[in-house]
Amino acid sequence: MNRIISKLQFRRSETSATPPEIAGHIDGIRDQDIVGWIHMNGRSEPLTIDLLVDGQEVALTITADDHRSDVEAAGFGDGRHGFHCTMPTTDGYGQPWQDGQSVLIELRLAGTPQTLMQQQITLRSPETDATILDCDGRIEKLTETYLRGWVTNRQNVSQILRADVLINGTFFCKALNDQPRDDLVRQGLSKGAGGVRISLPLRQLGRGTHEVSLQFPDGKLISKTVEVRGDHYRPAPTARIAPADCAVIVPVYNAAEDVAICLERLRAYTPPEVDILFVDDASPDPQIARLLEQARDIPNLRVLRNNHNLGFTGTVNRGMAEVGRKHPILLNSDARVTPNWIAGLLAAARSRPRVATVTPMSDRAGAFSAPELGNDNGLPPGVDEITFARAFRRRALGLYPQVPTGNGFCMFIHRACLDEVGALDVAAFPRGYGEENDFCMRAGRAGWLHLIDDRTYVFHDRSKSFGSAKDGLMKAGRAVIDARYPEYKKAIRVFSHGDDLALARMQARRSQADCLNPRVSLPRTLYVVATQTGGTPQTNLDLMAALQDSRDAWLLRCDSKHLVLSHLQDGKLVEIASRELSDPIEPIRHVSTEYDETVAGWLQRFEFEVVHIRHLAWHSLNLPQLAKLAGCTVVFSFHDFYTICPSIKLLQDDGVFYGGDLQQLTGEVTPSFGSPIPCRPPEWVGSASGANASTEHCRAAMLL
Incomplete structure (x- = not known):
């Protein structure tokens, strides 16, 4: 242990330009x-720093709070003074770094020009580094909640290493071998550390066998499997929020190219019942007025223009006031929405009580980014944004990670929370950067929650409207937040490294691989039939087969008690999910709460974009509404007279044809489907709220 302390002291003394009250070391690049x-001597709290490489800002306002057992052993508090950030692949001129190149790494006190530490580092390629690595290790204990083991480098047994943790072959997180291990010291494998322990949220992945691996820096891989038998707890959802009760608010200041794309995406992927409000903050660019005028044909779109520039925060506040009692969804003009984005946000908003805000994941939204943390997430070659967004949604787990704040690039806000805690603070954040964090921290103190929608991906270009003022605004906003909310730093630290968020990023990596399969990009259509025999099921199967090159076809059928969801794969229907209904569908009431809850869950889980109802017999009359609330386009085909009479041939029990004219009805009819209980069509239609009424949620109807 004394040798570790002396080494730390030596590192401290060799670091140049370090103030005497600062201790530390820049270990290098791993x-x-x-x-x-x-x-900082005399300070227990971790420092917040900016990191520069050869004068290039690499990371701003990072908190040096990684745990380092060697630092703790050296007597520096609890050892939570470590830092790490991704090394850029190119220098400030866009040129790739060269093996053996010397660079100056500088640490500054966040938001200030004060240099705390700087050090020359010689860059080495992974091939060069591998020549001095000979790693060994073990996975000693693996459960559905944690992994314990050890990793060391035989060539340098005091080295702190970072091993990759893989779940089912996909990168999940990095693990430091910084846990004290006296047994490794006795074996000569360590100078004190070497132990690895990480939490694992395997239950969130579902029941079954999962493989967990440690990949060492020299490429060696060790693996173990574990059987997960339990289910992940999910809170009971709250009341549904209708899309018509929401309004999208887009503040605009110049950036015409971004605004044009934003409008195009909103037109393509926003339900027509959702209000859209663009607020132009007195943009001097004349293209903005022309673009917004041309977009007036978008359903429910309104445009407001500020008489003078109010700034970002004032413009957003005006928009939230203009939409009345609707739940605002803030959207930056440089954001690009994707299919089912509204339905995704609303599903997250009702996933538990008192949800204040919901933010989707993105390619460039800092801590809300995936697959990687930060602002540099490119698409696989040849893959477009919509294809990736679909693949991302289909891989997502719907964990809805809880976070301390949302991100205003795209953020749902519950109107009740806005009423309780007030609007954005325009005085403290007139031009933005920090206004949504302040709002969210106020809401959090009032008992509201903030969630990430890990099933929705919205692309983002980041702050073109602010231009060169971005860095100054960011630092000024962060200073206000830190002063108002001392708990903010710790909350951000915990959220950034949370297991649920790491799982969401892992699934995003898997979705990148999924994009290589061309069928992944196909929109999903769910066909609904009642029986397995007769003309309708056969013609439906023919339709599914004919469209299989352009649609990913699924089938939902029910015989009143047995509810089955199947997927068309290689020309054959493969059962994916099923449910035996204890509350079956019967022809008089025609509604089952159990059916509704089951199908609503499937609609959300499997992300259908179109629901084509071929027949509603033995299905809940609420199905069209459930599909619409899930963001689906609903199509209804009329094959017979079931929507107006339980007897599809319009016959009375005595065989007399009454033709659907209730004035000509002299007896009762027996339903063609389900229980043979005689009834009169007016009673059947009225008690079931009318099969006709269910069609009001359909985008299109076809008479066949």
């Missing part, structure tokens, strides 16, 4: 991360 530690 696994593409800049790694080190820094501590």
